[in-house]
Amino acid sequence: MARTIEIRREFVDELRVAIKENDEKKALEMITDFHAADIAELYDDISIEEARYLYLLLDGERASDVLAELDEDDRERFLKVLPGEVIAQKFIDNMDSDDAADVIGDLSEEKKQDILLHLDDLEQAGDIVDLLSYDENTAGGLMAKELIKVNENWTILTCLKELANQADEVDEVYYMYVIDNSNKLKGIVSLKKMLLSNNATTVKTIIEDDIISVKTSTPAEEVAQVMNKYDLVAIPVIDSIGRLVGRITIDDIVDFIREEAERDYQMASGLVDEIEVKDKVLHITRVRLPWLLIGLVGGILGALVLGKFESNLKVYPEMAFFIPLIAAMGGNVGIQSSAIIVQSLANNTLKGESTIKRLLKEFTVALFNGLILAALIFVYNFFVSDSFALTLTVSTALLSVIIFAALFGTFIPLILDRFRVDAALATGPFITTMNDIIGLLIYMLIGRMLYGVFA
Amino acid sequence: MARTIEIRREFVDELRVAIKENDEKKALEMITDFHAADIAELYDDISIEEARYLYLLLDGERASDVLAELDEDDRERFLKVLPGEVIAQKFIDNMDSDDAADVIGDLSEEKKQDILLHLDDLEQAGDIVDLLSYDENTAGGLMAKELIKVNENWTILTCLKELANQADEVDEVYYMYVIDNSNKLKGIVSLKKMLLSNNATTVKTIIEDDIISVKTSTPAEEVAQVMNKYDLVAIPVIDSIGRLVGRITIDDIVDFIREEAERDYQMASGLVDEIEVKDKVLHITRVRLPWLLIGLVGGILGALVLGKFESNLKVYPEMAFFIPLIAAMGGNVGIQSSAIIVQSLANNTLKGESTIKRLLKEFTVALFNGLILAALIFVYNFFVSDSFALTLTVSTALLSVIIFAALFGTFIPLILDRFRVDAALATGPFITTMNDIIGLLIYMLIGRMLYGVFA
Numbered sequence: 001m002a003r004t005i006e007i008r009r010e011f012v013d014e015l016r017v018a019i020k021e022n023d024e025k026k027a028l029e030m031i032t033d034f035h036a037a038d039i040a041e042l043y044d045d046i047s048i049e050e051a052r053y054l055y056l057l058l059d060g061e062r063a064s065d066v067l068a069e070l071d072e073d074d075r076e077r078f079l080k081v082l083p084g085e086v087i088a089q090k091f092i093d094n095m096d097s098d099d100a101a102d103v104i105g106d107l108s109e110e111k112k113q114d115i116l117l118h119l120d121d122l123e124q125a126g127d128i129v130d131l132l133s134y135d136e137n138t139a140g141g142l143m144a145k146e147l148i149k150v151n152e153n154w155t156i157l158t159c160l161k162e163l164a165n166q167a168d169e170v171d172e173v174y175y176m177y178v179i180d181n182s183n184k185l186k187g188i189v190s191l192k193k194m195l196l197s198n199n200a201t202t203v204k205t206i207i208e209d210d211i212i213s214v215k216t217s218t219p220a221e222e223v224a225q226v227m228n229k230y231d232l233v234a235i236p237v238i239d240s241i242g243r244l245v246g247r248i249t250i251d252d253i254v255d256f257i258r259e260e261a262e263r264d265y266q267m268a269s270g271l272v273d274e275i276e277v278k279d280k281v282l283h284i285t286r287v288r289l290p291w292l293l294i295g296l297v298g299g300i301l302g303a304l305v306l307g308k309f310e311s312n313l314k315v316y317p318e319m320a321f322f323i324p325l326i327a328a329m330g331g332n333v334g335i336q337s338s339a340i341i342v343q344s345l346a347n348n349t350l351k352g353e354s355t356i357k358r359l360l361k362e363f364t365v366a367l368f369n370g371l372i373l374a375a376l377i378f379v380y381n382f383f384v385s386d387s388f389a390l391t392l393t394v395s396t397a398l399l400s401v402i403i404f405a406a407l408f409g410t411f412i413p414l415i416l417d418r419f420r421v422d423a424a425l426a427t428g429p430f431i432t433t434m435n436d437i438i439g440l441l442i443y444m445l446i447g448r449m450l451y452g453v454f455a
Numbered sequence: 456m457a458r459t460i461e462i463r464r465e466f467v468d469e470l471r472v473a474i475k476e477n478d479e480k481k482a483l484e485m486i487t488d489f490h491a492a493d494i495a496e497l498y499d500d501i502s503i504e505e506a507r508y509l510y511l512l513l514d515g516e517r518a519s520d521v522l523a524e525l526d527e528d529d530r531e532r533f534l535k536v537l538p539g540e541v542i543a544q545k546f547i548d549n550m551d552s553d554d555a556a557d558v559i560g561d562l563s564e565e566k567k568q569d570i571l572l573h574l575d576d577l578e579q580a581g582d583i584v585d586l587l588s589y590d591e592n593t594a595g596g597l598m599a600k601e602l603i604k605v606n607e608n609w610t611i612l613t614c615l616k617e618l619a620n621q622a623d624e625v626d627e628v629y630y631m632y633v634i635d636n637s638n639k640l641k642g643i644v645s646l647k648k649m650l651l652s653n654n655a656t657t658v659k660t661i662i663e664d665d666i667i668s669v670k671t672s673t674p675a676e677e678v679a680q681v682m683n684k685y686d687l688v689a690i691p692v693i694d695s696i697g698r699l700v701g702r703i704t705i706d707d708i709v710d711f712i713r714e715e716a717e718r719d720y721q722m723a724s725g726l727v728d729e730i731e732v733k734d735k736v737l738h739i740t741r742v743r744l745p746w747l748l749i750g751l752v753g754g755i756l757g758a759l760v761l762g763k764f765e766s767n768l769k770v771y772p773e774m775a776f777f778i779p780l781i782a783a784m785g786g787n788v789g790i791q792s793s794a795i796i797v798q799s800l801a802n803n804t805l806k807g808e809s810t811i812k813r814l815l816k817e818f819t820v821a822l823f824n825g826l827i828l829a830a831l832i833f834v835y836n837f838f839v840s841d842s843f844a845l846t847l848t849v850s851t852a853l854l855s856v857i858i859f860a861a862l863f864g865t866f867i868p869l870i871l872d873r874f875r876v877d878a879a880l881a882t883g884p885f886i887t888t889m890n891d892i893i894g895l896l897i898y899m900l901i902g903r904m905l906y907g908v909f910a
Contacts, residue, residue: 033665035667035685037684037685037686160650163647163650164650164651191646192618195615195618195619196619210488212490228709228713229492230490230492231492231706233688233704233705233706249688250688250705250706250709251686251688251705253709254683254705254708254709254712257709257712257713257716258683258712258716261712261713261716261717261720262716262798264720265716265719265720265723265794265798266794266798268720268723268724268794269723269790269791269794269795269882270787270790270791270794271791271794271795281816281819281820281823282823284795284816284820285820285823285824288788288791288820288824289824289827291787291791292784292787292788292824292828292857293828293831295780295783295784295787296780296784296828296831296832298779298780298783299777299779299780299781299783299784299832300780300832300835302776302779302780302783303776303777303779303780304776306775306776306778306779307773307776310772310773310776313768313772313775314769314772317765317768317769317772317775318762318765320761320768320772320775320778321757321758321759321761321762321765322754322758323761323775323778323779324753324754324757324758324761324778324779324782324891324895325750325751325753325754325755325757325758326754327779327782327783328750328753328754328757328782328786328887328888328891329747329750329751329754331783331786332725332746332747332750332887333743333747335724335725336724336725336726336743336746338724339720339721339723339724339725339726340724340726340739343717343720343721361736361739364736365736365739365740365743368736368737368740369740369743369744369747372744373747373748373751376748376751377751377754377755380755402747427724432783432787433783436779436783440779
């Protein structure tokens with residue numbers, strides 16, 4: 001009781017010996033107290049052949065739980081070494097329909113067919129085929145078919161009996177869904193309310209009909225927002241004419257929220273695809289290269305801009321000293337501004353504020369920050385540099401660049417979003433690189449002008 | 456049924472008129488179908504006085520639901536205009552203990568006392584005081600006291616009766632927790648299993664004793680990891696001697712996961728504190744300034760580094776052209792490397808890999824990317840620039856800077872984590888600025904050397 005298992009080196013060694021010696025009894029005994037998630041974690045420490053041996057020892061229910069817990073990439077590799085018949089009967093038959101569809105969805109068309117044809121449970125096969133037809137980023141793609149439903153005209157007593165029948169299929173009973181004779185969703189009854197009511201009353205009288213549901217076509221993001229806003233642990237999914245077809249549980253949504261957050265974070269960090277520490281070097285290289293390439297192009301454009309001012313730089317080499325400062329500050333301010341917009345778009349907290357109002361606010365913030373920073377660097381250069389032209393140039397350019405970057409960083413994600421492009425793109429290479437180049441241009445132009453006046 | 460309400464302008468206007476005309480009946484009627492979360496959202500569209508009028512019209516249960524749904528800042532402002540007695544009896548008395556503790560925890564010591572003394576429900580007052588004693592980033596700070604517990608020696612029949620008694624206090628019944636005579640947690644029974652069992656059997660015989668729990672002192676982050684790993688919708692919390700003291704439900708954890716992800720994202724984007732689009736200009740300015748100040752100091756240090764090479768820059772102004780490229784690439788690679796580490800630390804997927812192995816892998820990735828990028832810029836400069844020294848300098852420096860930045864970006868978050876400092880700090884100003892400066896130094900040193908040889 002009360003544990004999360006820390007898998008120790010010696011334990012793994014002992015387990016591998018048991019597997020090697022084909023000691024089924026000992027191997028099974030060693031993991032008898034393990035949660036499926038812990039058994040899945042063992043995968044990292046043993047070979048694929050050892051995993052195959054071990055997981056096939058488990059009974060169907062547990063074997064399929066372990067498979068559902070495996071990391072996607074690991075699972076794909078693992079399933080490659082098994083014939084379709086074994087996958088079907090050992091794993092898929094016992095899975096929840098949504099997990100089964102997830103697992104099968106990742107496989108090749110051929111293997112998919114092979115598995116589906118070998119399923120013993122034909123209802124399961126039908127459910128999986130149904131689920132596979134939905135886009136995986138919609139409610140239909142997230143939902144499971146398993147749920148408990150009762151007819152609005154039944155009595156509580158009938159319901160409780162039905163529950164005993166249906167509950168066997170469903171892991172967690174949160175609510176019982178109430179349907180009418182044509183399978184249309186009418187509401188829910190909570191177990192609590194049923195237990196508090198007289199057995200002879202009909203469901204209709206204790207139904208909660210003011211419930212929230214989503215359609216199969218509802219985007220996953222919206223499902224997450226709705227469940228989060230209303231603190232739901234499960235939400236029913238209906239088809240276009242209101243028939244109850246599935247339910248989505250919170251654990252699927254938690255995964256979705258986490259993935260979304262990670263994706264935005266990675267985008268902001270210049271990674272174009274999901275990446276994990278244990279991924280192969282080549283994959284990591286490929287995922288990182290695109291941003292770096294854009295950075296390289298940006299750097300070349302920057303060099304071209306500066307090249308136009310070669311004669312100025314030759315006469316006033318001190319102008320070069322503050323190039324990194326100007327570029328860095330433009331980049332920083334731009335990312336700060338766009339990060340807030342991207343996050344607000346993701347959280348849906350932006351509604352109600354107009355673009356103009358938003359830009360005005362950004363302008364004010366940038367003006368404040370810009371004035372403070374420009375004043376600081378002015379004081380520094382005033383005492384350290386002997387060129388007043390430089391002192392004035394750096395401060396003026398810094399203020400201009402900060403204001404420009406803030407407006408640019410706000411505007412671009414809003415525009416991307418309006419055209420239904422993922423706004424998180426803005427926090428990646430695009431804004432940073434553009435800001436760098438335009439910042440340099442502003443700096444050198446102001447410098448040429450002010451040096452003309454003051455030097 | 457089946458809706459999320461989009462609040463329309465005209466609706467709000469009509470509601471405000473009803474409030475202004477003191478038409479209680481109409482105002483209440485207008486929001487009668489609203490979910491508490493929707494009523495809370497109205498707060499953004501009406502004045503604080505109007506919200507006060509409207510929310511006090513609601514009955515206690517609904518009023519407290521709305522308060523719990525309000526955004527933290529909004530809630531604080533709202534509660535300021537209400538006397539402690541009203542807050543206590545209208546809102547806090549009807550809340551779940553964890554929500555109540557959250558609400559009260561944010562208030563001044565004086566107001567806290569005022570509210571606690573005015574609570575009608577003394578058990579609630581005691582629960583809140585208990586909960587306030589825990590650190591809010593631990594399981595104790597997240598848990599609610601409301602739960603359903605049954606004694607292991609009871610029969611199913613007794614349990615079902617008890618459930619009817621206790622269920623009134625608890626919104627969602629996921630499991631019934633089983634305790635022994637000294638209140639120690641022994642396991643759970645699911646409602647499903649109870650409904651499938653004979654009424655005369657004792658709980659002991661159908662108990663699931665292999666359950667996962669956390670201690671009051673368990674860090675919130677670990678609670679989130681455990682619930683996520685084992686797909687739990689609720690987890691029991693025990694004290695240091697194993698007595699059941701509360702439970703944490705998934706909705707609290709979803710909020711926590713989301714906040715954590717946002718915090719990391721904001722850190723990477725150079726924001727030192729939580730920030731929302733609707734925050735005041737002054738707050739936004741303050742949150743952004745620190746990174747910009749560090750950036751400014753970094754820029755000045757960069758200027759000092761370049762100042763040491765003034766004579767070189769005067770003779771070879773083209774060296775200045777590629778300063779932005781070198782600085783940007785160092786920054787980009789550094790952020791990419793540290794982002795992966797920060798995310799792996801947050802996901803707990805880093806275990807098992809040694810620091811040396813990790814650095815070696817980063818080195819390989821950086822070498823690949825560096826060679827590709829250095830080759831590209833070499834080709835570009837070879838055809839465009841007439842200085843072979845420059846061509847060689849830029850490529851050599853780029854490769855060196857990329858490798859350095861990758862190792863630095865990997866090493867720093869790992870070190871921070873080892874010393875129990877939040878690794879996400881590394882993706883902020885620190886790495887970027889350090890990378891900029893050291894990158895410049897590498898570039899100029901290589902330039903001075905190669906120009907000596909080739910020019």
